[in-house]
Amino acid sequence: MFITKDRIGAFLFLVFSCAYGVYAWQIPLLPTEQGIAVSASTLPKIYAVVGVVVSLLALAGSFLQQAARPQGGSGALALGRTALLLVLMVLYTLMLDPLGFLLATEVFLLAGYLLMGEYRPKVLFWASVPVVVVFWLIMTRVLGIYLAPGTLWS
Amino acid sequence: MMEGMLTGLSAALSWQGILYVMMGCLVGTFIGMLPGLGPITAIALMIPVTYSIDPSYGMILMAGVYYGAIFGGSTSSILINAPGVAGTVATSFDGYPLARKGQAGKALALAAYASFSGGTLAAVFLMVAAPLLAKVSLSFWSADYFALMVMGLTAIAAFSNRGQFLKAVMMTLLGIMLATVGIDPSSGAERFTFGSSDLLDGISFLLVAMSIFALSEALSGVLRPDGKKAPAPSSKMGDLRLSREEIRDVAPVIGRSSILGFLIGILPGAGATIASFLAYATERNLARGEKKKQFGQGSLRGLAAPETANNAACTGSFVPLLTLGIPGSGTTAVMLGALIAYGLQPGPLLMHDNPDVFWAVIMSMYVGNVVLLFLNLPMIPYIAKTLALPKPLLTVLILFFSLIGVYLVSFNTFDLYLMVGFAVLSLILRQLNFPMAPLILGFILGGMLESNFRRAMMIADGSIAFLWERPLTLCITLVSLALLLVPLMDFLRGLKRPASEAELSDNL
Numbered sequence: 001m002f003i004t005k006d007r008i009g010a011f012l013f014l015v016f017s018c019a020y021g022v023y024a025w026q027i028p029l030l031p032t033e034q035g036i037a038v039s040a041s042t043l044p045k046i047y048a049v050v051g052v053v054v055s056l057l058a059l060a061g062s063f064l065q066q067a068a069r070p071q072g073g074s075g076a077l078a079l080g081r082t083a084l085l086l087v088l089m090v091l092y093t094l095m096l097d098p099l100g101f102l103l104a105t106e107v108f109l110l111a112g113y114l115l116m117g118e119y120r121p122k123v124l125f126w127a128s129v130p131v132v133v134v135f136w137l138i139m140t141r142v143l144g145i146y147l148a149p150g151t152l153w154s
Numbered sequence: 155m156m157e158g159m160l161t162g163l164s165a166a167l168s169w170q171g172i173l174y175v176m177m178g179c180l181v182g183t184f185i186g187m188l189p190g191l192g193p194i195t196a197i198a199l200m201i202p203v204t205y206s207i208d209p210s211y212g213m214i215l216m217a218g219v220y221y222g223a224i225f226g227g228s229t230s231s232i233l234i235n236a237p238g239v240a241g242t243v244a245t246s247f248d249g250y251p252l253a254r255k256g257q258a259g260k261a262l263a264l265a266a267y268a269s270f271s272g273g274t275l276a277a278v279f280l281m282v283a284a285p286l287l288a289k290v291s292l293s294f295w296s297a298d299y300f301a302l303m304v305m306g307l308t309a310i311a312a313f314s315n316r317g318q319f320l321k322a323v324m325m326t327l328l329g330i331m332l333a334t335v336g337i338d339p340s341s342g343a344e345r346f347t348f349g350s351s352d353l354l355d356g357i358s359f360l361l362v363a364m365s366i367f368a369l370s371e372a373l374s375g376v377l378r379p380d381g382k383k384a385p386a387p388s389s390k391m392g393d394l395r396l397s398r399e400e401i402r403d404v405a406p407v408i409g410r411s412s413i414l415g416f417l418i419g420i421l422p423g424a425g426a427t428i429a430s431f432l433a434y435a436t437e438r439n440l441a442r443g444e445k446k447k448q449f450g451q452g453s454l455r456g457l458a459a460p461e462t463a464n465n466a467a468c469t470g471s472f473v474p475l476l477t478l479g480i481p482g483s484g485t486t487a488v489m490l491g492a493l494i495a496y497g498l499q500p501g502p503l504l505m506h507d508n509p510d511v512f513w514a515v516i517m518s519m520y521v522g523n524v525v526l527l528f529l530n531l532p533m534i535p536y537i538a539k540t541l542a543l544p545k546p547l548l549t550v551l552i553l554f555f556s557l558i559g560v561y562l563v564s565f566n567t568f569d570l571y572l573m574v575g576f577a578v579l580s581l582i583l584r585q586l587n588f589p590m591a592p593l594i595l596g597f598i599l600g601g602m603l604e605s606n607f608r609r610a611m612m613i614a615d616g617s618i619a620f621l622w623e624r625p626l627t628l629c630i631t632l633v634s635l636a637l638l639l640v641p642l643m644d645f646l647r648g649l650k651r652p653a654s655e656a657e658l659s660d661n662l
Binding site for chain 1: 324373546557586587611
């Protein structure tokens with residue numbers, strides 16, 4: 001028995017549908033919904049059941065049917081870089097409130113470029129500082145959107 | 155109707171209308187040209203911009219982006235054999251061989267003329283078909299709408315690639331399930347909020363669209379092995395002109411492909427990709443002798459057919475969106491979400507309640523097609539240079555614009571964490587070869603599906619007989635069943651085949 005992409009996908013969806021179903025059955029029935037045909041939990045329950053049936057069908061199919069050809073695997077470097085970019089996005093979100101838009105975005109762009117392998121100082125400067133400043137000017141001056149300066153400074 | 159048309163025309167021809175359609179076409183062309191980024195990403199990235207402007211202009215801008223992205227996709231198909239979107243894959247069959255022969259200019263010019271003709275002819279069809287369909291759909295009940303939505307959802311699964319049927323169904327279901335998060339609008343009960351106040355309002359459509367398209371497509375680009383870098387575009391453009399004989403040769407092809415493309419575009423779930431492949435196959439079958447042999451080697455007919463059909467299909471897909479409020483494709487699903495965010499109710503009443511938006515979109519299509527022809531064509535050699543834009547910068551900028559686009563609408567950092575979560579999820583799903591468009595379609599239609607179902611059940615006094623009581627509902631239900639059963643039977647028939655060696659090589 002081999003683990004194929006189709007099987008992993010179907011299995012993950014089966015687990016998700018089961019978890020969704022467990023929560024669907026816990027949706028409280030409000031007093032106003034007593035005795036009505038369709039309550040807040042009716043369709044989620046149906047979706048969960050259909051989800052389980054479809055994933056079981058896909059799972060069964062993946063054992064009996066010719067599996068799809070595998071796509072080229074990703075290198076460890078690419079995987080690490082993607083993971084670091086995701087971490088950087090979380091850090092950006094964390095920095096946005098305390099540092100403010102200008103500084104947090106500047107740090108995000110610079111760190112992102114460096115992560116992606118861009119080290120030329122000129123490119124780093126021109127692709128970050130003007131982008132952030134112009135974007136900030138458009139948002140605050142032209143569109144009148146208020147961007148808080150950052151809780152650390154105020 | 156005439157009054158509405160004039161209102162739309164005045165909006166489309168106002169300086170703001172022209173400016174937005176020009177901006178949309180240019181931005182769309184630029185984004186569509188970048189391999190891996192398609193019209194959905196382009197439109198998703200533009201949504202935060204459109205929130206601050208009038209709905210008519212917002213829709214004009216998005217329609218421009220849609221056309222531009224399809225056109226941009228053709229440019230990268232022709233120049234570097236890297237279709238930016240699935241709808242322009244067929245364009246590369248003959249477009250790229252033409253470019254390699256040193257006739258890139260001619261190929262691009264023909265693509266522009268074909269797109270222009272297909273888009274314009276389809277806009278005329280749309281102008282006739284949309285009001286008629288809107289009038290008919292005014293007699294639709296909740297039951298019919300429910301059945302129509304089921305049909306829209308089953309159609310996208312039915313039209314998915316062979317072997318992808320169940321995956322498309324799973325993704326549609328996932329989208330519908332995600333749409334149930336938050337306070338139930340009918341009863342006020344909390345569903346799947348896990349006690350978090352940030353989830354009470356549900357998950358925003360913009361957040362889902364940005365995460366699963368813009369963010370994850372940019373990150374997928376990083377995940378792809380470096381060896382697959384796109385080749386640099388050829389610097390030799392060649393002559394942009396077409397001879398009279400060549401025009402005479404492709405004119406009937408453009409006519410046929412426009413009609414075919416428009417009709418396929420109307421069908422929910424079919425869209426530009428199927429239209430372009432069908433038009434290509436039709437023309438290849440119609441061609442005789444030497445002309446047939448040229449297909450795949452740089453045939454002008456082979457280039458004109460898919461190019462015309464994909465633009466005509468894009469226009470056609472606006473018919474169900476504007477008249478029934480049901481998106482026919484992932485791209486129109488994103489647009490539907492934007493319309494709802496504006497506070498507009500897409501559907502048959504849109505033409506009566508908001509004729510300015512309805513007609514402005516249709517009228518702007520003419521302007522958009524002219525802009526594509528006259529603005530983009532001379533700029534192609536310059537725009538093509540953007541293909542050489544460093545990937546590191548582009549990826550980080552897309553990540554930034556996606557995150558900040560969502561943040562500027564909600565000003566809630568919780569949404570950004572959720573975005574990262576969705577990006578990880580869609581990256582995993584992409585790696586497992588799951589299609590993403592059905593997810594957004596399910597997400598958009600999920601809420602409407604539920605509210606129409608509940609309304610229909612209430613009217614029918616709790617009986618599901620409403621599905622077959624009226625002939626119209628019955629017809630739509632039967633079509634939905636057929637759309638679901640045919641690929642399912644196909645799938646089950648496939649099960650009887652023994653597993654081949656391919657499976658042995660597919661272990662991880």
